[in-house]
Amino acid sequence: MSADTRGRILGSAMELFATKGYAQTSIDDVLRRSDAKPGSLYHFFPGKEDLLIAVLEAHRAGIDALLFQPAWIGFDDPIERVFALMARYRMLIVASDCEYGCPIGSLALEMHKARKSVRERISANFAAWTDAVHRCYLQAADRFESGTNLRELAEFTLTTMEGGVMQSRTFRDVSYFDRSVKQLRQYVQALMKTPSRRVAAPKKRVGGSKAHPPGA
Amino acid sequence: MSADTRGRILGSAMELFATKGYAQTSIDDVLRRSDAKPGSLYHFFPGKEDLLIAVLEAHRAGIDALLFQPAWIGFDDPIERVFALMARYRMLIVASDCEYGCPIGSLALEMHKARKSVRERISANFAAWTDAVHRCYLQAADRFESGTNLRELAEFTLTTMEGGVMQSRTFRDVSYFDRSVKQLRQYVQALMKTPSRRVAAPKKRVGGSKAHPPGA
């Protein structure tokens, strides 16, 4: 029963903060889920906020292995990867009966008055997400009209994800997410060279697109 | 001292829930700010959650007089009105040193597991917002390419606002909001007939646009 107590506590806190939020999660919740005792928890983490910081750092450290890599299995095209990432969120939404919320986004709103050390860790998570998406767009830079600001597009992709997830959770209806992603897709299309120009492109996607769910 | 005690309590709760969130606001906070006593509060509201419901209904009822109308003073063009609304949010962000968060968006994330009666009121607020923006786009329907889904565009406008506000608050930097709004502007442009086609339109706006802040 002593197999990495710290890890169990951390994992439990990660799950609970993601689903219930920080304030709504009591130390006792964490203790029960991780089958640990107060003495252990406070041995590893001086206080609840330190536990949160550790959770945020774990998120940041695992973002590639736990989010991007799984999402990108089977997708090589950088643009398709962006939408495969969106499809990943869609899956999480559906799997949770539309109760899914981006853990970082939720904490971002809840923790906006918290200490700087907390807020910086949340910012770092957003930045890591945006960086990865930015890198995707950069790999496809030659397909965009010259002068297109791909950094801003990556930020806008995060905006779309967060706004779409918020609405799908509130209305308990994935289609809100799908429609937001669809608009983003059309926007990206409009920013690219060549294409059929018209933004309301029907179904003339290149390939692999059918692997995406409705909205993607 | 008896001038509409209920109203004072409600108004105080509205402000506090917006800035501190629901859980972080104690009944005592509301009491002190409204200069009321427990007996009064519980006379009007059976419990804290009922107070929240009243707040959400007040938001919904006042959305036109308190949000849209002020934002639209001096703007007649329906498209410009959409971005004037965004400019309104920008003003709120700047005025609060980037601590502003959309009250409904924040509550939406915090209250996602709350009773149905609460969640429905939050949904109603989102719907009212989207409806108003939808009406703006409909008024300019003739300027869009036929077949453009203006309802989806209105939802996407909400997505952009919420996602942009979330990032500007997290990074404590309005420019995140500005850039998201800029992308939306370019997308709307791309969906319209005629225009210079190229989406990266520099500064060739029709008129009144200079009244908008940077990002709009």
Added chain:
DNA sequence: GTCTATATACGGATAGAC
């Protein structure tokens, strides 16, 4: 309708033995 005083529960955190 409004007041003062207070019941009752639960939260984060600590003490100190083992």
Added chain:
DNA sequence: GTCTATCCGTATATAGAC
């Protein structure tokens, strides 16, 4: 490092006089 027991503040809500 882990345990049991517990302190102590704060929170929602109530009681009951006026």
